[in-house]
Amino acid sequence: MQTLGYTLKNMTESLPPCPACSSTYAYQVDALLNCPECGHEWSPGAPADDAREFRDSVGNILLDGDTVTVIKDLKLKGSSSVIKVGTKVRGIRLVDGDHDIDCKVPGFGQIGLKSQFVKKVSE
Numbered sequence: 001m002q003t004l005g006y007t008l009k010n011m012t013e014s015l016p017p018c019p020a021c022s023s024t025y026a027y028q029v030d031a032l033l034n035c036p037e038c039g040h041e042w043s044p045g046a047p048a049d050d051a052r053e054f055r056d057s058v059g060n061i062l063l064d065g066d067t068v069t070v071i072k073d074l075k076l077k078g079s080s081s082v083i084k085v086g087t088k089v090r091g092i093r094l095v096d097g098d099h100d101i102d103c104k105v106p107g108f109g110q111i112g113l114k115s116q117f118v119k120k121v122s123e
């Protein structure tokens with residue numbers, strides 16, 4: 001399957017269906033696609049809401065449920081506790097924000113980590 005965004009040359013043959021009503025009669029007006037059936041307008045090049053990529057310190061793509069290790073000692077705000085380098089964290093959840101990993105760290109509980117301070121590991 002071709003990736004949307006690399007098919008601009010064949011735009012007339014590869015217009016995607018309307019994301020609102022799945023009509024296949026969408027037509028292009030300037031940079032936007034228009035749906036004649038429900039009136040929806042959208043930009044075919046715009047990434048979907050969930051298209052943000054989360055990457056760890058070495059560029060691996062992170063996914064919900066991954067296991068990571070902490071690559072440096074992380075001091076917890078407002079306490080003297082430190083999450084030690086090498087701490088393994090299972091079942092991460094990716095969220096929007098400055099601390100983009102929501103996870104449960106053994107001995108610390110629910111904590112937000114930054115993806116640049118972890119490395120994905122395969123179990």
Ligand SMILES: [Zn+2]
Nearest residue numbers: 018021035038
């Ligand atoms: Zn539509």
